[in-house]
Amino acid sequence: MQAPFPINLRLVGWLSLAQLISWGSIFYTFALVMAPVERDLGLSRAESSLAFSLALLVEGLLAYPVGRWIDRGHERAVMTGGSVLAGVCLLLQGSVTGMVGFYAVWAGLGAAMAAVLYAPAFAVVTRRFPLNFRRAIILMTFLGGLASTVFIPLTAWLMALWGWRHAFIALAALHLLVCAPLHALALRGAPRPSPRVAAADPQAVKGVTDFILSAPFLLIGVFVVLLMAVTVALPAHMVSLLRENGLREVWVIAIPAGIGVIQVLGRLLLYFFEHHVDPHLANRLIPCLIPLGLLALLAAPLSIDWQVGAVLLFVLLYGLGNGMLTIVKGTAIAQYVNRDHVATLNGALGLPLALARAAAPLLLGLLWTAQAGYTHGLWLLLALSVVGVGALMLAQQLALRSR
Numbered sequence: 001m002q003a004p005f006p007i008n009l010r011l012v013g014w015l016s017l018a019q020l021i022s023w024g025s026i027f028y029t030f031a032l033v034m035a036p037v038e039r040d041l042g043l044s045r046a047e048s049s050l051a052f053s054l055a056l057l058v059e060g061l062l063a064y065p066v067g068r069w070i071d072r073g074h075e076r077a078v079m080t081g082g083s084v085l086a087g088v089c090l091l092l093q094g095s096v097t098g099m100v101g102f103y104a105v106w107a108g109l110g111a112a113m114a115a116v117l118y119a120p121a122f123a124v125v126t127r128r129f130p131l132n133f134r135r136a137i138i139l140m141t142f143l144g145g146l147a148s149t150v151f152i153p154l155t156a157w158l159m160a161l162w163g164w165r166h167a168f169i170a171l172a173a174l175h176l177l178v179c180a181p182l183h184a185l186a187l188r189g190a191p192r193p194s195p196r197v198a199a200a201d202p203q204a205v206k207g208v209t210d211f212i213l214s215a216p217f218l219l220i221g222v223f224v225v226l227l228m229a230v231t232v233a234l235p236a237h238m239v240s241l242l243r244e245n246g247l248r249e250v251w252v253i254a255i256p257a258g259i260g261v262i263q264v265l266g267r268l269l270l271y272f273f274e275h276h277v278d279p280h281l282a283n284r285l286i287p288c289l290i291p292l293g294l295l296a297l298l299a300a301p302l303s304i305d306w307q308v309g310a311v312l313l314f315v316l317l318y319g320l321g322n323g324m325l326t327i328v329k330g331t332a333i334a335q336y337v338n339r340d341h342v343a344t345l346n347g348a349l350g351l352p353l354a355l356a357r358a359a360a361p362l363l364l365g366l367l368w369t370a371q372a373g374y375t376h377g378l379w380l381l382l383a384l385s386v387v388g389v390g391a392l393m394l395a396q397q398l399a400l401r402s403r
Contacts, residue, residue, distance in 0.1 A: 001276075001284060002196050006127050006129060006131065006132060007132050007135060007136050007139070008129075009122045009139070009257075010186075010217055010274055011139055011186050012125065012130070012139050013139075014142060014182050014186045015121050015124070015125070015139025015140055015186065016115065016139065016140045016141075016143040017143060017178075017182065017301065018055070018079075018083070018121075018183060019118065019121060019141075019143060019144035019147070020110075020116070020143040020146065020147050020150065020151075021141060021151075021174050021178060021179055022083070022086065022113075022116045022117055022175075022179060023117065023144055023147035023151075023160055024148065024150055024151025024152075024154070024155075025086075025090065025151055025155070025171040025174060025175065025286075026086060026090075026107065026109055026113055026145035026146070026260035028114065028147055028151050028152055028155075029151065029154075029155050029168075029171065029196075029238055030051075030055075030106075030142050032152065032155050032156055032159065032162055032164075033159075033168075034048050034049070035091075036159070036164040037096075037102060037164070037332075040216065041096070041097070041098060041099060041102060043099055043102070047099060047307075048102075051102055051105075051106040052101050052105055052106060053358050054103055054107050054110065054247075054297070055106040055107065055109050055110030055113065055148045056110060056354045056358055057110065057116070057355075057358070057359040058107050058110030058111055058253070059110040059113045059114045059117075059281065059350065059354060060114075060350040060351040060352075060353060060354025060355070061117060061351060061354075062110075062111055062114040062115075062350070062352070063114050063165065063192075063346070063348075063349070063350020063351070063353075063354075064121075064144055064344065064348050064350055064351075065346070065347070066078055066115055066343070066347055067119070067120075067123065067193070067343035067344040067345070068343070068344050068345055068347065068348075069124045070120055070124065070127075070343035070344075071123070071127075071340070071341055071343045071344050072138055073190050073191070073192055074190075075120070075123070075124045075126045075127070075187055075190050075328065076184065076187035076188065076190055078115050078120060079115060079116055079120055079121070079124070079183040079187060080180055080184045080187070081115060082111075082112045082113075082114070082115025082116040082182040082183075083112070083115075083122075083155045083175045083176075083179035083180035083183055084108060084176065084180045085108060085111060085115070086111040086113075086116060086172075086175045086179070087172045087174075087176035087180065088171070088172070088177075089105050089106075089108040089109045089112060090106070090109070090168045090170075090171050090172035091168070091169060091172040091398075092105050092108075092171075093105045093165075093168045093172075094165035094166065094167075094168040094169050096289075108388075113334070115139060116179070116183075117178075118141075118144065118326070118330060119330075119346050119347070119350075120343065121140060121344055122137050122140075122330040122331075122346070123343035123346065124187065124190075124340050125140065126334050126339060126343075127144055127191050127342070127343075128190075129188070130189060130339060133331065133334060133339075134274070134323070134331045134335075135274070135387070136272070137260050137327055137330050137331060138267055138270055138271045138274070138327050139271070141267050141323075141327065142255065142264055142267055142268070142271075143327055145263045145264040145267060145323060145326075146182060146260055146261070147259055147260075147262060148260045149260040149261060150262065151364075157328075158170055158171075165334075172270065174289050176395075179247070180369075181216070182393050187198060188323050191203075195298060197256035197266035207341070208344050208345070209339050211337055211338050211341060212234045212345065212348050212396045215395070215398055216336050216337050216395040216398050216399045217333065217337045217345060217395075219391040219392070219394050219395035220332050220333055220336060220337065220391070220392065220395045221314055221348075221349050222350065222387070222388060222391040223287070223332070223348065223388045223389070223391040223392035224329050224332070224349055224353065224388075225352050225353060225356045225388075225396065226356075226385065226387055226388035226390075226391070227287060227290065227325060227329065227385060227386045227388045227400045228329075228353055228356050228357060228360075229288065229356040229359070229381075229384060230294075230360070230385045230388070231267050232356070232357045232360045233360035233361050233363065233364040233377075233381060234318065234364075235259075236283075237361065237365065237368075239258075239366055239376070240368075240373055241297070242255060242311065243266065244299050244365070244373045245297070245301065245307055245308075245310075246304075246308060246311075246373065247308060247311060248376050249370075255273060255315050258308035258319075259315065259318070259319045259322075260318025261319075262316065262320060262321070262323065263317070263323030263326075264323060265320065265323065266319065266320035266321070266323030266324045267322070267323050267326075267327065269296075269324075270282070270324050272329060279335075280335075280396060280400065282324075282330050282397060282398065283335070283392065284392070284393055285320070286321060286324045286325060286327075287325055287328060287385075287388065287389045287392060288321075288389055289318070289320055289321025289324075289325075290317075290318065290322070290325065290389075291385040291386050291389065292321075292322045292386045293313070293314045293315075293316075293317030293318040293321060294312075294314070294378055294381055294382040294385060295382065296313040296314040296317060297310070297311065297314040297378060298311050298375070298378050298382065299381065300314070301375075314360050327381070332392065333345045333346055333393070336395055336396055336399035336400075337399070362378075363377070364377040364380075364381070367380065386393065
């Protein structure tokens with residue numbers, strides 16, 4: 001009988017450190033570099049923002065081939081190469097002199113994100129710990145959830161100390177001197193894929209296609225894409241949302257910064273209590289925190305006396321829900337579709353996820369009006385989250401019934 005907790009904690013810990021650095025130095029630094037890049041390169045806000053959208057698009061386009069390579073046992077090469085690419089692109093970022101170079105750097109960083117962020121890392125631990133991958137993923141997200149809390153002030157400090165160009169040299173060094181060697185050493189001895197998957201057998205490819213066309217996968221795709229749209233749209237407008245609901249400026253700044261800590265708190269709760277709760281029940285309940293939080297936010301203007309309390313309830317529900325939602329999204333395909341092709345199947349959602357991430361903040365902004373504020377947009381996000389939760393519940397029901 002296999003041990004009840006057969007997880008290599010050292011491996012998960014090293015991968016967690018790499019996630020902290022990768023998320024913090026790539027994903028969360030763009031907001032800080034926008035203003036100095038616009039000033040030095042003479043770009044407009046629309047021109048600079050396009051670079052990050054390009055990175056998300058490249059990440060989405062490469063998610064499927066990256067997933068295929070990982071399923072074939074090339075996880076070490078993928079994640080090590082991704083860290084090297086991230087380091088090189090961050091070095092180049094410090095020397096860009098025009099818009100084309102800036103776009104090229106962020107296209108490269110998009111390719112690096114496809115190889116080093118949560119999706120490939122979750123696939124790695126799913127392949128290595130097939131009986132306890134969910135617990136390994138929870139552990140991995142503890143540090144990753146603090147990426148914004150650590151790297152936004154760190155990068156801002158480096159930029160104030162050395163200027164933005166030299167600051168990115170320091171960030172590049174973290175990838176080249178920490179993440180790349182870490183992936184190269186920690187990911188030795190990858191489990192072998194089945195012979196047909198390793199050889200790209202046509203029948204194996206057909207099997208992946210069958211899974212992609214299955215009802216559970218399509219429903220989970222609806223769930224992941226819609227909830228991603230909701231949870232990406234809200235942070236981009238969080239400060240304005242809080243101001244509209246009457247919070248003092250100190251709370252308006254403190255709450256968005258503290259959401260990362262609340263997310264980690266949610267993951268800690270899931271880690272300590274998951275053995276006492278049916279994981280399928282947890283998968284049904286956790287996503288419900290997002291629409292419940294939106295309901296609290298929509299109810300806030302209805303009572304002046306309770307407005308601030310309702311907004312704080314939203315922040316608590318949203319932070320806890322979003323923190324644990326990462327685990328549900330990262331494990332749903334392995335639990336309800338297929339575990340052997342988990343990286344490929346998650347990769348198949350890469351492009352729709354990239355489009356959702358790019359479009360959602362823009363859509364919420366377009367729905368804002370001076371008279372109604374964000375009310376119309378929040379009702380749309382509530383409807384999308386309810387549909388997404390329903391899709392997951394139906395996928396779960398179909399998958400468990402078929403077993």
